[in-house]
Amino acid sequence: MKVLVLGGGGREHALAWKVAQSPLVTSVVAAPGNAGISEVATCIALDPEDGAAIVDYCKANGVGLVIVGPEAPLAAGVADNLAGAGVPVFGPSAAAARLEASKAFTKEVCDACGAPTAAWARFSDAAAAKAYLARTGAPVVVKADGLAAGKGVVVATTLAEAEAAVDDMLGGAFGSAGAEVVIEEFMPGEEASFFVLTDGETVLPLATAQDHKRAFDGDEGPNTGGMGAYSPAPVVTPEVEEKALSRIVRPVIAEMARRGTPYRGVLYAGLMIEAGEPRLVEFNVRFGDPECQVLMMRLASDIVPALMACAQGGLADVSLEWHADPALTVVMAARGYPGSYAKGSEIRGLDDAGRVDGVTVFHAGTRASDGRVLANGGRVLNVTAAGPSVTQARERAYRAVDLIDWPEGFCRRDIAWRALTRTEA
Numbered sequence: 479m480k481v482l483v484l485g486g487g488g489r490e491h492a493l494a495w496k497v498a499q500s501p502l503v504t505s506v507v508a509a510p511g512n513a514g515i516s517e518v519a520t521c522i523a524l525d526p527e528d529g530a531a532i533v534d535y536c537k538a539n540g541v542g543l544v545i546v547g548p549e550a551p552l553a554a555g556v557a558d559n560l561a562g563a564g565v566p567v568f569g570p571s572a573a574a575a576r577l578e579a580s581k582a583f584t585k586e587v588c589d590a591c592g593a594p595t596a597a598w599a600r601f602s603d604a605a606a607a608k609a610y611l612a613r614t615g616a617p618v619v620v621k622a623d624g625l626a627a628g629k630g631v632v633v634a635t636t637l638a639e640a641e642a643a644v645d646d647m648l649g650g651a652f653g654s655a656g657a658e659v660v661i662e663e664f665m666p667g668e669e670a671s672f673f674v675l676t677d678g679e680t681v682l683p684l685a686t687a688q689d690h691k692r693a694f695d696g697d698e699g700p701n702t703g704g705m706g707a708y709s710p711a712p713v714v715t716p717e718v719e720e721k722a723l724s725r726i727v728r729p730v731i732a733e734m735a736r737r738g739t740p741y742r743g744v745l746y747a748g749l750m751i752e753a754g755e756p757r758l759v760e761f762n763v764r765f766g767d768p769e770c771q772v773l774m775m776r777l778a779s780d781i782v783p784a785l786m787a788c789a790q791g792g793l794a795d796v797s798l799e800w801h802a803d804p805a806l807t808v809v810m811a812a813r814g815y816p817g818s819y820a821k822g823s824e825i826r827g828l829d830d831a832g833r834v835d836g837v838t839v840f841h842a843g844t845r846a847s848d849g850r851v852l853a854n855g856g857r858v859l860n861v862t863a864a865g866p867s868v869t870q871a872r873e874r875a876y877r878a879v880d881l882i883d884w885p886e887g888f889c890r891r892d893i894a895w896r897a898l899t900r901t902e903a
Contacts, residue, residue, distance in 0.1 A: 480540055481782070483508045483519065484526040484556070485547030488809075488842035488860040489767035492774040493545055493781075494519045495840070500782040507541070513851045514841025526551045529559030536565045543568065543786055546743075549625055549764050553579040557743075566789040570763050573739040577730075578763040581623050581660045588758060591729035595758040596663040596750075607644045607659060616640055617664040621760075622647045624655030629816055631701055633664065667752030668896065669759060670711040671769045672722050674747075675784055676731055677793040678740030682784065683723065685776055685800050686714040687769040688896065693816060695892045702816045703857060706893035708806040708868060709772040712900050713751050722749055722756045730761075742788050768807045771840050771860045775805035806871040806894055807862040808879055809842070810887045815856035825851045825859070826883035834878040836871070837863045858887060868897045 481503050483494045491514045498506045498518045509532070511521030524535060527550055536544060544560050546552055546569030555572035569575075576583045582600045587593075600623065601607035611618060620643040622630030630652045634640035640661075647656035669691075673684040688711035693699035714722075727747055734741040746762035746769075765773070774781075778799040787793040812819035825844065828851060832839050840862055843855015861878045865871035872894055879889060 479503060479542030480505050480507065482532075482536060482541045482544045483547060484532070484544065484551055486510045486512045486515065487547065487767055488840045488857065489765050489770040490547040491515045491840040491842070492771040492860075493547060493765070495838070496774040496777065496781050497545070500780045502780065502782050507539075512841045512854070513844040513846040514839070516846060527554045527556060529554065529556045532556060533559050533563045533565065536560065537563065541565065543782070543789065545569070545785060547764060549575065549578050549762065552763055553625060566786060568743055568785040568789050570741050570743045571739060574734055574741040575763045577734075577741070577745070577761040579625055581621050581760060582658065584761050585660065587730055587733050591733040593726045593729050593758055594756070596665050598660055598662045600658055600660050601644075602648070602658045604644050604648045607648070607661060608641050610661060611637060611640050611644070614661070614663070619662040619664055620644055620647065621660045621662065622652045622656040623658040623660055624652070626652040626655040629701060629703065630655055633701075665750040665752070665757055665759070667750045668713045670714050670749050670751060671707070671766050672714060672719070672727075672747045672749050673765065673769070673773065674723075674727055674745050675788050675793060676741060676743070676745060677788050677791050678731070678735060678742045680793040681723065681728055681731060682793055682796060682798065683719065684798070685709050685773055686711040686719070687766065687772055688713070689766060689769055690890060690893060695890050700816055702811070704766065704768045705809045705811065705890045706807055707766070707768045707772050708804060708871070708894040708897060709769070709776055710804060712897055714749070715754070718751055718754055718756055722747060726756065726758050744788075767842075768809055768860050771807045771862045772805040775838065775862055775864050776801045776803070801864065803864045803866055804868045804871050805862060805864040806868065806875050807840075807860045808875045808889050808893050809857050810859040810861060810879065810882065810884065810889045811857045812843075812853055812855070813886055813888050819856055820886065821852075821854050823853045823884065823886035825853060825887075827881045830881040831861060831878035834863070834874055834881070836865050836874045837861065837878045839878065853884070853886065868894050872898075
């Protein structure tokens with residue numbers, strides 16, 4: 479079959495790379511894709527949020543499955559357009575995608591089904607929000623209610639920092655995404671990423687991962703969309719996984735079905751784990767980025783039957799096998815990210831980096847120009863490696879990073895430090 483992947487980031491490169499390996503797939507098309515994706519798929523100029531145009535393309539070109547990578551097309555209802563036209567689509571409806579598009583909605587769902595999460599309140603008025611903050615104190619978490627590309631979250635250690643976050647968000651720093659803010663109890667513990675596939679009824683757990691949100695080594699600096707990840711996450715023990723499934727994921731899936739908006743696709747639960755007890759930080763309605771990259775590296779099975787089963791039902795008949803070796807990815811970002819940054823600088827040495835044993839370089843924000851690869855975003859490359867241990871995977875990834883000639887970029891040098899601390903303890 480022909481498969482269309484919507485999106486142009488590192489997550490979509492990893493998905494296209496994995497899908498292209500399936501014996502069920504004759505060709506992969508990506509919209510809009512990037513310089514790396516063009517090596518495994520045909521890239522086309524199609525707006526991922528234009529549902530009508532995507533339906534027309536699929537009908538005219540015999541597309542058998544559409545994989546929606548980013549959250550914005552899902553929130554815009556692209557999956558609804560495709561499903562309504564009879565085109566199999568991996569990704570939830572717009573109504574179900576509210577689990578990411580509105581943090582307050584997710585809190586309401588959790589409250590309805592008893593899923594453990596942080597205490598919370600919602601505000602559209604800055605004065606009311608600050609009065610609430612005066613009662614709760616710090617540390618506290620302030621979030622833009624809507625989609626803010628992973629950046630609309632401030633973990634405030636002081637009341638002044640929290641009040642500034644409220645002013646920024648309600649003042650338009652994140653556009654309509656910040657029209658409302660959600661203020662949450664600060665949850666201590668260790669954060670991890672837990673992914674499942676679901677067809678609306680059956681839940682199939684995937685491998686665990688842990689990402690690194692802060693921009694700089696030592697978990698310093700501003701929050702980003704993610705500066706690196708590794709899988710598996712040792713903090714998610716089998717006992718923690720079962721608690722996450724039984725207390726959070728399955729009740730939420732059941733509650734969504736009860737509301738008449740069944741959730742189909744991949745559900746990413748960000749967990750905060752303390753003393754073996756998981757609580758929900760937030761949901762994402764798509765694969766994490768950069769967690770998807772390490773998951774695709776570790777997945778031994780053909781992913782396409784599982785994605786098709788999410789779209790059409792029958793996930794209960796699907797199982798997945800995983801490579802035992804851990805995987806790790808290092809994000810190379812443009813200097814200045816997550817603030818302002820320049821585009822257009824040339825990246826060299828990618829072929830040499832890709833020849834390091836166990837390494838695949840996934841492209842995030844790149845474009846091809848006259849045989850050159852140019853930076854075209856904030857997070858630009860995901861240097862991903864598998865190895866017999868986390869230590870070896872990390873050594874391979876950083877060896878490849880050091881072969882990439884891109885002075886305008888930077889990366890963290892401490893990816894997987896939590897896992898290595900456990901190993902050394």
